[in-house]
Amino acid sequence: MSVAMDNARKVADAVLYEGYLLYPYRASAAKNRVRWQFGVLVPPAYTATSEPSSSVTECLLDGAANALVRLRLRFLHVKERRVERADGGGFVPVDRLDTGERSHLTFDEATEREVEHVLAMPALLGVERTVTVRVPGDRSEEAVLSGAGEPLGRVVCEHRPLHAVLDVTAEAGAGPHGLVKLRVRTRNLTGWTGDGTRDQALRRSLVAAHLLIGVTAGRFLSLSDPPEWARPAARGCVNENTWPVLVAGPGGRDAVLSSPIILYDHPRVAPESPGDLCDATEIDELLHLRTRTLTEEEKREAAATDPRAAEIVRLAGELPPEMMERLHGVMRHEPATPWWDPAADAAVSPDTDTVTVAGVEVAKGSRVRLTPGRRRADAHDMFLAGRTARVEAVLSDVDGAPHLAVTLEEDPGADLHRSHGRYLYFAPDEVEPLAEPSGKGSA
Template identity: 45%
Template sequence: MDPVERITRAVLYEGYILWPYRRSALKNRQRWTFGGVFPRSYSEAGHADDPWRMRTECLLEAPAGAMVNVELRFLQVTARQAMQATEGGVAPVDRLVVGADEYLTWEEATERSVRVPPIDVSGAEVSVCLPLSIPADRATETIAADDGSPAGALVRAWRQLEGEIAVVVTPVGPGLFSVAVAISNTTPWSGGERGEAVKQALISAHMVLRTSKGAFVSLTDPPAELREAAARCRNAGTWPVLVGETGDRTTVLSSPIILPDYPEIAPESPGDLFDGGEIDQLLILNVLSLTDDEKREMRASDPRARQILDRCASLTPDQLMRLCGSIRELGSVAG
């Protein structure tokens, strides 16, 4: 996986499910806390902390004819209902047990991606507006018993989403452009608590901007001659940083989590743990110390939690030792 994709996926799934990676854990009873773009009518009904818009703006140095590509990525909350096979068909249950496997009714997430058609930086202002529309739907996964007969099913359902992506590229100086991307959620909302509103929200929303022939400007540390122009850029709910190999200015990640330019995933990390602020070694050792009952619930709670459990169990002693620490840079001490 290339470094840009690796860091964007880390942002996408940050906080998805937290240690101890079980449905019953208190910290997993209120999820979906990063990068939410909620239905407008919900946000404006006294829930300003759950905004219905997200905006990023950055600077691009580019000759005429350079192209800009914008991609919106987010998670959509997906209800997972366990169904038990009965004589008359199937019936909803909280827990489905099939042989040695268990499946819990809970929530998952479906990855969504919307790409704006490439934009030609022509020297004049360019505006592109793209509707966002995801119809409500469901998918059924049949769960078979050991003898192959139907034992039940998992029904995954998601709600309608409606919104808009607006991109405006504006010249602000010779060979210098501002690129602004605004995301809005206009999904009809019929009322309810936050737990219902998140089902029609864009979760972990972030944007990836790429350019050919041009170079984005760091807003975190802009060159002196561009500081005033950088200060005029308006960002709400997200912050753009350069990503990729250090020095490469062709890609920007605008993230709801504050990051430095050129963020990296530690090469020693064996995989996603959905908690970038925690130490991998501690999380992995905690997973390995779970009781059999706790591991059983973790495995039943979520397919991605199951992957964490299997990955931790498969680590070799050498891989575990690599998690103890690394020295990245050594500098000389004066005197």
């Protein structure tokens, strides 16, 4: 298990339990009547809803032609929890059974499942490999007794067997950069008779399904903000019912989380968060305060609803004041060099970088004539056309396109603008290189 994959687990766990159970964490709450909203892959024969039975992840790697690819499929396996009351010589299903100190509710839970497989990239190039995933079913019973030890009923918990596959292939890209496009299709192949409710279909589904993908060599490229040379390839990646993002930590490139919910690259869980509230789109402080206001009967129902709900109620009640204060707000210090400062990127150097214009290398200190193009919409540009300027820096925008920062030669305030970094900006095709005036620099 790689360090990058371990670091990604906290974020992946938040995805796994996103929407698992919502405040007020009770089975009777309207918002918990229709569950499992994200990353649901239903049996292919189930068509009562528009939920898919498969997902497709496509991502780009650079320099990974000989890497090992670690695939980790993670999902929730719904476990039916059925409460039955003793009735003569048999049992009758009921919604609730109270024993005085404890309540038992009919309400489905879920079990984490994780399957890992390692494949060699050379064995994937141009070939589709299929990884089979089978999860067996199981069944357990727990007797429900009265305070006097008399049998009142039972709680039956059952997992249905699941059958899924991962279809994995890779495609080597053209060009000098050695790009590889990795494609993973996750398919639920579990059987379905065509009858039954969505709740029954969910017991045969992969819920909150997502992939963690790591490599031992090379690096993943961001699909939301790829380098300029990789943009055409990034646009060619097709992702269905999933959203792959870099997740190896700031600057890391050796792990991707293919998530059923939209995330930015390098997401992270706030270190101040004391526990999993199953609702990552809410505010921890607000949820803890609300949970503290539940009545004793509501807390009892929440505790009977699900073990995770019971833990949330316990945590909210025991959270010390200093922990609650941490949830109220936090000051995060920005890095010494902000992200928008060119000094934050060692790959660029505005003082020494060059750009070729009409066959001439233009850099800081070069003389140019301004020729604003037709794409300019500012009327002020007509007053700049034909004027001469000094290049102060060669910069790149967020898309990697070059721009020239200049000051006008005849501007008496040029020194002041230079000291404050107040420049005019032009694209390379909006200037003409000029030679230095004859005699410049002579005694």
